[in-house]
Structures are given as C-alpha cells and as structure tokens.
Amino acid sequence: MALLEVKNLGISFGGLRAVDQFHVSIEKRQLYGLIGPNGAGKTTIFNLLTGVYKPTEGSILLDGISLVGKGPAQINQVGIARTFQNIRLFHKMTVLDNVKVALHNQIKYSVMEGVLRLPGYFKREKEMDKKALELLEVFNLHEEAGIIAANLPYGKQRKLEIARAMATNPKLILLDEPAAGMNPNETEELMENIRFIRDKFEMTILLIEHDMKLVAGICEQITVLNFGTELASGTPDMVLNDPKVITAYLGE
Template sequence: MAVLETKNLGIAFGGLRALEDVQISIGEREIVGLIGPNGAGKTTMFNLLTDVYVPTEGSIELEGKSIVGKKTYQITQNGISRTFQNIRLFKDVSVIDNVKIAMNFQMKYSVLSGIFRTPAYRREEKEVEARALDLLKVFHLDSKADDMAKNLPYGQQRKLEIARALATNPKVLLLDEPAAGMNPTETRELMETIQLIRDRFEISILLIEHDMSFVMGICEHIFVLDYGKIIAEGSAEEIRNNPKVIAAYLGGE
C-alpha cells in the first residue's frame, strides 16, 4: 500500500485550473521528487496535501484513508509534516524551543500539572527536552540549542526547520525547496542528512526542488508537473532523457 496517494486530484481558482488529474503515489521509506517550471503548481500541490487549499476534485489518501476536509493540525497529527520555501521559524525563540513547540500536541499533562509543576509535568518536560536534543544532534545543532533561531546561519535555519517538522513524528515529510539558498557544500550535506533521516526515522519524503543535481542525486522516483498536469514520471535517468521534460524546461515541441 502507498503511504500517500492522490487520485484525479485537481483545484480551480475561479476559471483557472491550477492542478488537474494529478495522480502520485509514494511508497514506504521512499524519497520522491516533484519538479517542474515556475508556476507549474508544485507549491499548490503541497498546499492541497496539508489542507491550506481544499481540492475541487479528486482524493488524497494517507495509508488508505482520506484526509480531504481535515484541518491542517489534524493532518499533522495523522502523519504529514512540511517545511516551507520561505523559512518560518520562531526567530526570537531558542533553537531547542522551536523543536519542542512542535511536540505540543503530544503532551499529556494537564494545565494544573503545568501550573503546580507536578512530578508528572517535570518528567514529561524532561523527556521532551531529551527528544528535542536528539533531533538537534541529527543536524549537528545540539551545541546551539540555547541560541536564538534568528542567530543561526541560513543553512542551519533550514536544518532547524526540518528538525521541527520531524518532531511531529511524521509518516510523510514534505520538503519545499530545502536546498534553496544553500552553497554547494551545504547542499551536499543536506542530501546526506535527508537520506539519513529517511533511514533513521523510517519515513517517506516528498520534496520540491529546482536544483536538478540535488533531485537527480537523491530521489528514487520523480514526478514532473507542467501547467498543472503530470507530464512524466520515473527514475532520475528516465526523467533526464524524457523529451516532454526537456521541452518543458528548455522550450520546444
């Protein structure tokens, strides 16, 4: 069974069809790329998967169950988490608290336990702190746990956003241009990190990225969007040599 699957998915804004008949399938522990020219509908696709937009047709299923109509927080609780093209950290909050905030819905202690700092409260807070530090270690950010997020270099802010997304225990992680703004060294490190988290956390990953060397080097399957429709899918080698993909990016018949 696919972990995440869309069937005949589409959305129209007034008379404009932004996506039409989009069918993608992501298997367990698979790294999948979603590519296409600017304006092809990639971010719209992510917004549909996380209920920022509601589809006007088709279905979205997570582990065989429909998630259409669920609230964004419910989709997160069910197992889909995302990052954004423009980094959205709590910049005036510490690095570790950015991660802990994402674990809020997993907390079990009551309001009264929090007010009176009961043993149950202290025990759970200690567990959350330890787990947040473990996540930061994956990205080599544990030494900066108490720093303000805004003081991190750009590449580390990107990694912190991914760490925060992982803190929700996702089954599927959506990465929106994770390598944007990174230098070649940071990009290579990120490729290794994404493969590491896929294996360590046993999750599936769907990513949007314009850096084709990044996509070709890390994705096991690739879908190509153009004018809101899937025009090709396959392995990196198949996509690289597909005439429709070449035409979409370079122009031509």
C-alpha cells in the same frame, strides 16, 4: 498499499485550472521528487495535501485514510508534516524551543502540573529536551540549541525547520525546496541528512526542489509538472533525459 495515494486531484481558482488530474503513488520509506518550472503547481499540490486548499475533485489517501475535507491541524495529526519555501520559524525562540513546540502534541502534562511545576511537569520537560536534542543532532544543530533561531545562518534555519517538522512524528514529510539558498557544501550535507532521516526514522519523503543535483542524487522516483499537469514520471535518469522535460524545465 502505498502510503500516499492521490488520484485525479484538481483545483481551480476562478477560471484558472491550477492543478488538473494529478496522481501520485508513494510507497513507505520512498524518497520522491516533484519538480517543474515556476508556476507549474508544485506548491499548490503541497497545499492540497496539507489541507490549506480544498480540492475541486479527486482523492487523497494517507495510509488508507481520506484527507479530503480535513484541515491542516487534522492532517498533521493523521501523519503529514511539511516545511515551507519561505522559512517559518519562531524566530525569537531558541533552537531547542522551536523543536519542543512540535513535541507538545506527543509529550503532554496537565495544566495543573504546568502551573504548579509539579514533578510530572519536570519529567515531561526532560523527555522533550532529550527528544529535541536527538533531532537537532541529526542536523548537527545540538550545540546551538540555546541560540535564538533568528541568529542561525540561513542554511541552518532551513535544517531547523525540517527538525521541527520531524518532531511531530509524521508518516510523510513534505519538503518545499529544502536546499534553496544553500551553498554546494550545505546542499551536500543536506542530502546526507535527508537520507539519514529516511533510513533512521523509516520516513517517507516528498520534496519540491530546483536543485537538480539534489533531486537526481537522492530521489528514487520523480514526477514533473507543467501548467498543473503531469509531464513525465519515472526514475531520475528516465525523467531528466526526457526531451519534453528538457524543453519545459530547462528551456532547451
């Protein structure tokens, strides 16, 4: 059974059909790409998968559990985490604390332990520090753990957002244009990071991206959207050489 199974997903805003009969099946540990022109409906689909929007019709199953009707917090608990096209960090907190915020759902201590600073509090804090630093090291951010997040370069802020999403221990992570604003060297390093987290953490990844080199370089399957409907689906070679995709996406 696929980890994520989406069938006939659709949503309308007033008279506008933003997504129509979208379907996708993503296997465990798969790297899957969702691409298309601006306004094709990619981020809308992410919002449907994470409970920001409620679908007009269709089904969403994660590991056999229906997500339709659940809110973002519930869906995160079931096992989906995401990043955003516009970075959303706690900018006044340290790099380490940004990741630790996400770990509080897994490593907990009682209110009494926290208020009185009992041994259980320090034990859990030490556990969170260790786990957060391990995740930061994946993205070569561990040496900057004490830096305020707002002071990180843009590319590293993007990586921090992925590390924080990973801290929720998801089954599926949705990356919304993770390479946006990065230079070629940063993009190449990010590709290696994404491959690494897939392999080390046995993670399933669905990403939206405009950087075609990144998509073709790491994704095993791709779906192309246009005006909220599927235009093509298949391997990167098949999809990126499809005349319909070239016309719609590249304008040729």
